[in-house]
Amino acid sequence: MTDDRKPVGGAADRQRTCAMCGAEFRPGERTELEAFSDGEVRYVAVHPGHTTHSPTRERAAARRLKGIPGQAA
Numbered sequence: 001m002t003d004d005r006k007p008v009g010g011a012a013d014r015q016r017t018c019a020m021c022g023a024e025f026r027p028g029e030r031t032e033l034e035a036f037s038d039g040e041v042r043y044v045a046v047h048p049g050h051t052t053h054s055p056t057r058e059r060a061a062a063r064r065l066k067g068i069p070g071q072a073a
């Protein structure tokens with residue numbers, strides 16, 4: 001993704017873990033930012049190649065953002 005207009009705002013720093021697999025980001029690790037809609041548009045950080053772009057994973061990501069242990073499929 002090469003859309004630089006997004007309000008990146010340090011999503012990886014806030015989030016600290018990958019929205020898809022839940023593993024912590026290492027310092028300096030490259031991350032990708034994805035947008036998904038959960039009633040409102042949210043931005044989540046993920047490892048390169050990881051994606052939340054499926055309904056199941058979007059729900060899992062939303063749970064992780066709320067700090068609830070996921071039950072990822």
Ligand SMILES: [Zn+2]
Pocket residue numbers: 018019020021022023046047050
């Ligand atoms: Zn990941």
